[in-house]
Amino acid sequence: MASAFARVLNSLSRKDIERDVDEELDFHIGLLQQEYIRLGMTPEQAINATEERFGDIRRVRKECVDISKRQRPTVLLLKLMFALIFLLGVMVAVFSPETHVDRVGHLLMTIGALSYFLVYSRNFNPSFFTPKSLLLKSAALRKSTPKNINNDQRSPVERLLSDD
Amino acid sequence: MANNRTDLMQGTLELLILKTLARESMHGYGIVQRIHEHVDDLLKVEDGSLYPALYRMQERGWVTSQWGTSENNRRAKYYKLTRKGRKQLDAECANWNRISRAINRVLQTT
Numbered sequence: 660m661a662s663a664f665a666r667v668l669n670s671l672s673r674k675d676i677e678r679d680v681d682e683e684l685d686f687h688i689g690l691l692q693q694e695y696i697r698l699g700m701t702p703e704q705a706i707n708a709t710e711e712r713f714g715d716i717r718r719v720r721k722e723c724v725d726i727s728k729r730q731r732p733t734v735l736l737l738k739l740m741f742a743l744i745f746l747l748g749v750m751v752a753v754f755s756p757e758t759h760v761d762r763v764g765h766l767l768m769t770i771g772a773l774s775y776f777l778v779y780s781r782n783f784n785p786s787f788f789t790p791k792s793l794l795l796k797s798a799a800l801r802k803s804t805p806k807n808i809n810n811d812q813r814s815p816v817e818r819l820l821s822d823d
Numbered sequence: 824m825a826n827n828r829t830d831l832m833q834g835t836l837e838l839l840i841l842k843t844l845a846r847e848s849m850h851g852y853g854i855v856q857r858i859h860e861h862v863d864d865l866l867k868v869e870d871g872s873l874y875p876a877l878y879r880m881q882e883r884g885w886v887t888s889q890w891g892t893s894e895n896n897r898r899a900k901y902y903k904l905t906r907k908g909r910k911q912l913d914a915e916c917a918n919w920n921r922i923s924r925a926i927n928r929v930l931q932t933t
Binding site for chain 1: 850851852855869870871872874875878879881882893895897898899900
């Protein structure tokens with residue numbers, strides 16, 4: 660249930676946010692590396708100098724993705740919708756004349772609160788709802804990625820992220 | 824030389840970004856290059872720290888961003904100061920002047 664919900668959320672926002680952030684950082688890191696190479700460094704030296712000047716790219720990327728997700732209209736709309744479902748549940752539970760209607764109110768409150776929590780916690784930890792298969796796949800990809808930057812088709816961001 | 828570089832004070836990077844964008848819209852790399860030119864190696868500014876600051880400023884409505892084509896024909900995100908950002912720049916400049924005047928006064932008397 661949670662992973663199906665996560666997939667819907669991912670399709671709405673996560674991928675394009677990460678793609679935009681990567682593209683922006685990629686542009687910056689690419690230009691920096693070109694500049695260092697133009698100044699006479701080898702590609703290897705240029706990568707090291709870029710890392711030093713840019714700082715911790717993982718942290719920067721994560722911060723940017725997290726901030727972007729907060730401002731995402733779809734996330735805000737989902738939060739609003741779940742808050743309304745919760746409120747509707749409260750109204751039904753308070754004003755219902757009969758016990759079985761009262762239960763519907765409680766059900767709505769639970770759905771609203773849990774869904775809101777899922778959206779909220781996803782903003783704090785993006786990998787929380789990432790299916791395990793995807794995580795394993797990216798780890799395997801990272802292992803198989805060649806470290807030699809000659810003939811390397813990876814983007815500058817991917818290179819920095821994978822060269823541990 | 825590297826030892827003489829001072830870390831930026833909290834919130835100062837935002838002031839530098841606002842001031843840099845006051846003249847024209849720019850992409851992140853352009854902003855940081857301009858800042859490096861002006862601070863002339865006196866301040867330590869990590870390029871990466873610029874982006875979370877820019878994203879937070881966008882969240883607060885101080886800047887807007889738009890994808891465009893850079894001078895080397897690549898897709899780049901350009902940032903532009905909003906009216907709210909310009910007001911913030913005025914407020915932060917005034918605040919900075921007040922703080923530096925106060926600190927100078929203390930340094931001169933003791």
